[in-house]
Amino acid sequence: MNRTLIALALGIITALGLTGCGVQQQAVTHDEIMSQLPDKTKASLERSNDPKEIDKEFRKRFEATQKIAHNIVQQDGDTITVKHQLGTTVMPKEHKRIVVIRAEDPMIALDEPFIAASYNDKSYLYKDLVARNVQHISINDETKSINYEQVQALKPDLIIMRDSYGQGAYDALSKIAPTITVNVNKEEVALLSIAYALGVPEKGEMRLKAYYDHAKQIRIALADRMNSETTAVLRILNKEIRLYSYLRSDMTSFMAELLNIKPADMVLESELNASNHAISLERLPDLDAGYLVVTAGYGSTSSNNSNIAMERLTNMEKDDLWKNLTAVKEKHVLLVDSSLWLAHGIIAKELAMDDLYNAWGK
Template structure:
């Protein structure tokens, strides 16, 4: 009887110990996760994730700033065309997980990520599939404006446990914005960003990332979101289709032409549109205030480092002395 009682007591203690251990383990597991609020909800992210997959290009820079190289990137299978060459060197060895619009779930899962960073607009419909693979946060980048990009950087920093590092980066960036504003003396001149001009003029409206950055350094943006909505001519949330006649009516003080490999450009670096009589009537053309820039930097690199690269170009090429 006494022996049986001892055995039962030992078994009971074993069960209690296991239960306590399990409870403590669960508690520690929860304590080692960060609850991150993002555009599609709240996600518990493991402490200091190392294997991170990004589904939009602008998130790459942010991770690099925080000392993390993504293991997987949605690069549309044309990395050299879309990703800045210096950034590409830093992420050498990553795995392409397909296109940004339709990333491969199989490839993502094969990388065994502990964090996926998705774009709110592009990946809303597949968010549930993504979070079944790994903890997933969704942030605005495709249609992000400047403030969206700053906010996303802070959210990513929280997710990887490096908020202080990002705050330091943003303080330095703010100083660079103020420095650029002093140097270029924009004085509320109107400015317009133009991308493709092959078949029609595709301009960015005021809500685009780079458009907002330009207003931060003292420019007035030439077209508004309401202008874009009024046209109803096939543009999207940040792009506005324009004719040359509409562009001449807007007539900005400064035009920034974002050039990529898909643009029709002759041996002299000119686009067909630049030979048009109406183009030559534009104020910016007459005054020599048309600037050719790289679309990789000015449109696709939507990040703090991307903004800094733009600020460097503004300081080098668009100061008061160079106008």
């Protein structure tokens, strides 16, 4: 089968949703996968873990992040203007009563005060938020609905909102106080943008450099211990098994971009498919990863029952298809907290990096 037909077959299988329905998909060879990958992905597989090379790489990444953040946040004299996804906001001269809508991670990373946010005891930030006496506001994440009356009663002078809540939420909140939105999925840009908007650029840049230093140390340790073995990330859900891509997933791209962890061929194959990463149990033997990260369940704000996903994982672990995986036989399986790994923010990513280091970097 030539490469064009292979790509077409993969697309048809994916479009029909057959990868998660027990249908055996024909394995694609490493060379066939590599021939179809974008140049950016290929280049990401050839980076060095030499400390000096990492420094160069992260310096370029820092400068690129700075440039993006400066395009978002512009200063003219003492006036700071934020041009964000949902509008343009002139920052108030003082912001002592900030309400945060799902952008708590960068605010805590910057050690900037805020008076209210929405959170629960499943959050990895719960102890920090309680220690800071942050008041709780009601948000329904399933319907993206915010208790505006509660926000208004707090008399905020600035609101910082995750942009995924949309134009309606932004317009409503802007009637209460000046509101800026951030794309928290882009953790590094979100951190610097908020720092620039709040008038604390040095604090933001120092914190971002500390983030890169943290990643560098863990990257070197993992490279030394894992000996270029490949890795894959699986998420067990109530009705499907999901294999995460190498670069395109917000949940796992830090493993590729910052830690330079090498992906299994089946993970690279998923880079060719932009729509569906569900796989069947029958395809598990094709997952040749030397190391495996597994999460079962949903994020801290989801109403889905994670216990069902955990029960499914328990049953999978009894299956011979699972037991015969290389990573399982080598005891290189790391079970991680879905509420943390599905979160966005540099604190979340640092904690995820720590999970990898504690399992395989020591």
